[in-house]
Amino acid sequence: MPAIQTHGLTKYYGDVCGVEDLSFSVEEGEVFGFLGPNGAGKTTAIRTLMGFQSPTEGTATVLDADITDTAALRRVRANVGYLPSEPGFNESVTGRRLLDYHGSLRGDVRSDELLELFDPPLDRRVGEYSRGNKQMLAIVMAFMHDPDLLIMDEPTSGLDPLKQEEFLEFIRAEQDRGKTFFFSSHILSEVRKVCDRIGIIREGRLVELEDVASLIDRSGKTVRANIGGSVTAAEFEIEGAHDVTVSGGPGSTESAGDAPEVDGDEESTSVSFTYTGTYEPLLTHLLEYELLDLAIEEAPLEDVFMRFYGDHDAEAVVERVENGREETEAGDNGGEETGDDETRDTETADV
């Protein structure tokens, strides 16, 4: 029995499409990432699954309860943890009073233990809390009754980078305990770190549903080489290489700083491309040149992500993604960037 299953789930707000024809399932014990930019319909899908709003069309079950059967859904909510994207609290009371209250509504079996990991100042009024403290309080509330299924909307938003890491680690540990996670995100690095499968949503529709490993496989590697002398892009149009770009000339290569001592007069060229083949032909080809610096990295999921967004105007896409990132960073203290660099599988060879 899948923990969550949707069939053609559709939600319109009047004429405005929230989500349309979503069909997917989240298996028990799985961490499912629901990915998409702001406004893609992630929150709409989650709020419909929680029963806050009824679907316009289609059906869905959460832990076997039909989301339109309010009584059944109410019963299973005892076994569901929910983390909203912008947690709202009664701000005039202390965190402790709120925890007591929500504990009495849904049961409290592990708040003490959770408070060691996520420690908002419980004796202060919630109105005085920072965004991060509110998020931590919301996390404790979502997990305090030890539910089997967690539905989370942008769960790391508001947390500092260290807490984000701890939270992702916590998700992994909880998954080992058999918990199921369904969470939305627009931060690829965190999705990549903890999710088994992802669904990508765009303008209310599911455009891709795949496990993370094969998505990364398909996205290939980013190769950046700094080569002595002058080369042309055509020389690197080998099998499996895409989007070859060549830049530089004397002293203008961006990776010069990382390279071993290069003679100032010597010309060097930067070559970069995406590569989806095996290592051997790539390295053989590269060794035909005077290799000053070489970096082969897992292609950022952003590239894959953008592909699904299907915009032909790359610059516009980049601009939109960058704007999206700036917004996230403003809210998140740039946390996901730190995580991103840390986990990207990097193999660097200096020659």
Place this chain on the structure above:
Amino acid sequence: MFETARFEGERRLTGSVVVAVGLSAFAAMMVLIAPAILDEFDVAELTESFPPALVEAMRLDVIATIEGFMALELYWFGWLLVLGIYVAYNAASAIAGDIDDGTMDTLLAAPVSRWQVLFEKYLSLLVPILVVNVVVLVVVYGGTQLVDEPIAAADLVAVHALSIPYLLFWGAFGMLASVLAPRRVVAEGVAAGALVATFLVETVADGTDLDWLGLVSPTRYYDPVAILTASDYNYTGAALLFAGTAVLLLASGAWFARRDVQ
């Protein structure tokens, strides 16, 4: 069960005490100045110097007794309007306000039904209703004894007790506004506005050709002046207010259970 009622009730306690203290201070002032003012009133002169309709509307004919004076100065405005608006306004923000600030999501994520949430939030309105009534009752009773202008205890208890169905009615109306309105401020405005409008309709229409208009005004079914000056307890009115309360609450619950919380 009743966790929400308790939680909301606790939150309402501070505001209730503030309103109780404010109305008590006002009541005490009225009681203290009453003896001096009552001596100076010349009812005949008053009723002659104003048009009969105004005398009727403002009930000036009874103002020269301590009962009439307190009924008009404290209960007519203080209860029918001020406390009524306070209750209606608080009820109106109960659901709509929680939806506006996202608190409702956190609450509805728990295994509670919307009927229960609505009903318990409504129950918490008993805190201001009871606190203010009890405190002011004690103050007025003690005060009138102190200045030696006693009011019959039974009438005083009745004027407070019979205000409860009136206030509960406005609480229920506020809840309906709260589940129907798209935003908190709209709900609050509608609830408070409806109270003022019906109060004015009853006050102005009373005794005129448009008297029937007052039938739809809750103000007609709770008359502090009649209770205090004539020991006229309108139990039928109280029953009608309770019935209206039940209808409004059922409608609120039914609508809230169906609507989208966005």
